[in-house]
Amino acid sequence: MNSNNFDKIALITGISGFVGSHLAQQLVAQGWQVRGLIRxxxxxxxxxxxxxxxxxxxxxNIESLEGPLQGVTHVFHIAGVVKANSLQQFEAGNVATTATLLQAISKYNKNIQHIVVTSSLAAAGPTVPNLPLIEAMAAKPVNWYGKSKWAQEQVCLNYTQQQQQQPPLPITIIRPPVVYGPRETDVLLFFKLIKRGILLQPTGNKQVLSLIYIDDLVNGLIAAAQSKNxxxxxxxxxxxxxxxxxxLAKTTAQILQKKIITISLPRSFIKTMAIIAQGWAKLRGRTATTLNTQKIIEMEQAAWICSPAKAYNDFNFEATTSLASGLKTTLNWYQQHGWL
Structure with missing residues (x-):
């Protein structure tokens, strides 16, 4: 525990979720006072x-945030919507909520030191296999989620400018790619199939991607929050x-000591299943399933890759957890908790 952090008070939105809970745990370990918003x-x-x-x-509701924001030095905005049945639902969960939070901070906490907002690689959009995205490139989101996260970023950028005699807010936007680690549920189905010796993938799938282990992401969020750069x-x-x-499949299979067979599914079949799954969820008034038409758009892209060079240059960020090490810890945790 770092005694120098006792005067730091963090408010975390989405504190009970995958990223938020890990962030809270690490901040507490470092001696921060931690507050969280829950439903x-x-x-x-x-x-x-x-x-x-x-x-x-x-x-x-802006007024409901007055109490939680009193005396807070840092805000980590993690809460958001990752599954929804329409662009409007994504915007309600990612854009409108961010605007409410930033408006509340402007009104109730004039001395905020830093606000870290988690966006997504999806806000920037896909690229090609030999061209990792950098922050200076124009954003080209392709699905509802990405478009809502891009719109969220625009809200943040507006608040970094002078706002009707209100001082600009000190905001940092973080765009993680696929995040994996203990407690994560979306990639869990992939691991369950590998445990059964099966790798399902679209025919001709050669998509390349960037990854980050949860501990590395959390350390990056905290480091970004403490750097003026x-x-x-x-x-x-x-x-x-x-x-x-x-x-991922090969490394997972090695850790689980499984042999895998690859089953290639026609893209038309996957699209049909996604349409059926999404339609059924909508009819039952439920949130979209993991396989949906927006996920298909994501799967069809050649590359979801990005460069962390700017983060390294500005605040010495480096993701040090290897895929083998991160997967081993994750899989062990799943097994210990009966998830796998």
């Missing part, structure tokens, strides 16, 4: 034993190694 439906299993203060309020800047946080899905 009535939030599952507190990962944070219930932490010495933190929780506030049950959403991000739709990062204010009003946007960063990709990722491991500098580029992967293909078969790399």
């Amino acid at each position: 009535a439906s939030s599952n507190l299993r990962w944070i219930q034993d932490l010495p933190i203060t929780l506030y049950q309020c959403g991000l739709t 990062t204010i009003n800047q946007t960063y990709f946080l990722a491991h500098n190694q580029i992967y293909i899905w078969h790399d």
Whole structure:
């Protein structure tokens, strides 16, 4: 524990989720005072034993945020929507909520030191296999989620400018790629199939991607929040190694001591299944399933890769966890908790 951090008070939105809970855990370990926003439906299993203060309020009402923001030095905006049935639902969960939070900070906390907002690589869009994205490149999001995260970034950029006699807010935008680690659920299905010796992939799939292990992401978020160099800047946080899905499958199979067979599925079949799954979820009034038409758009792209060079240059960020090490820790955790 670092005694120099006792005067730092962090407010985390989305604190009960995958990234938020890991962030809270690390901040507490470093001696920060931690507050978090939760909903009535939030599952507190990962944070219930932490010495933190929780506030049950959403991000739709500015006045409800006055109490949680009092005296806070740093805000980590992690909350967001990753699955929805329409662009409007994504915008409500990612854009409107961010605007509410930043408006509340402007009104109730004039002395905020730093705000870190988690966006996504999806906001920048895909690229080609030999051209990792850098922050200076024009954003070209291709699906609803990416478009909503790009719009979220524009809200943030507006608040970094003078706002009707309000001082600009010190905001840093972070764009992670695929994040993996203990407690993550979206990539879990992939691991379950590998455990059964199966790798399902679209015919001719050669998509390349960037990854980051949860501990590296959390360390990057905290480092960015403590650097003046990062204010009003946007960063990709990722491991500098580029992967293909078969790399994940091969390494996972080695750790689990499984032999795998690759089953290539026609893209038309996958699209049809996605349409059916999404339609069924919508009819039942449920959030979109993991396989949906927007996910298909994501799968069709040649590359989701980015360069972390700017983050390294500005605040010495480096993702040090190798794929083998990160996957081993993750898989062991899944097995210990009966998830795999």
